[in-house]
Amino acid sequence: MVRKLSITAILFLLIATGCAQNGSKNDVINDVQNNNFITVNQRNDNSNNPLTGEQAAMHLVDLANRIPDVKDATAVVAGNYAVVGIDVDKNLDRSRVGVVKYSVAEALKDDPYGANAVVVADPDIVERLREMRRDIQDGRPIAGVMNELSAIVGRLMPQIPYDINTDESPNEQNEKQLPKGEKQQLNNIQKEQSKQQ
Template identity: 50%
Template sequence: MRNWLVVPAMLLCLLATGCNTVARNETSPSPQNDNRVRAQQTAPQKKTISNPKQVAAHLEDLARGVPGVKGAHCVVFKNTAVVGIDVAGNVDRSRVGTIKYAVAEALRKDPYGINAVVTADIDLSHRLTELGADIRRGRPIAGFGEEMADIIGRIVPQIPRDVQPMKAEPQKARSKAQQKLEHRS
């Protein structure tokens, strides 16, 4: 009885699968018969950055030209630019996102800014300012290392389970507590 049901079920599955494949082949257009217009992507290609200071100043000017941007700070490291923007403190979050998007659009049209990173975070923007000052003072690597350590320190979460208590202080605290108990007895 069981074999009698298995054979028709398998035939039904094969029939359904075969019909589905035929229908799909009939509706898919052939690339040879496709008369639609095709266009090449014309987005600007990223240029190699040979003068980081000049490119940083250029990208800062582009960002400052966007309405709502009070100031801009750019740091170029190798072939990557990070642009921090300052906006008014009373601007709500959705408007800040709109301004940041407008800056990204402005940079997208520039061959140096096509792959730039834009941030409106106050802390990151301030750190970019400090990093730019370190670069101008002639200490780009040390300044970069310090600022990256600060940024990563703010991003990495602190998990209570991973915190190891200091061994010296709890023993001192316990011994003082024991001393107080001994004095009371």
């Protein structure tokens, strides 16, 4: 009895499954006959064709020039890093120049070529970047340009965030610099202060 019931249930499931598939086949046939096609928009994001340094620099210049108050821009790209120089009106006050620089940095941060860019607005550095760009276009060896670029960035950003050692607390770093007698004295003072709280 149980066996007959099991066989009947299995046959019922097979028939029900077969009918369900048949209905979906008819739906596909009806869609094709009624021309219900799905249009797919494809775009080429050039992820397989990375830009050259010169093309990336032009791309960053274009992005920077779209920001209000940027009169002109220049960029030098070296590998994954870039320095973008912007010209602003000389009559803008410093706080407004800072806002413009921040706006340019915001425009570049989501761009794969501008994510690691340094934005500068100092007229002397911007002019030097233009000269470096001309040197690159004239075929000057990239090693000299890289040295000069690293010197500029080193003056602008003396401490790079990812170089900071966060393994030790500032107190531990300072205590290592103290002579032993002063270190013990500091520990005693800290213990006394913690008892008072």
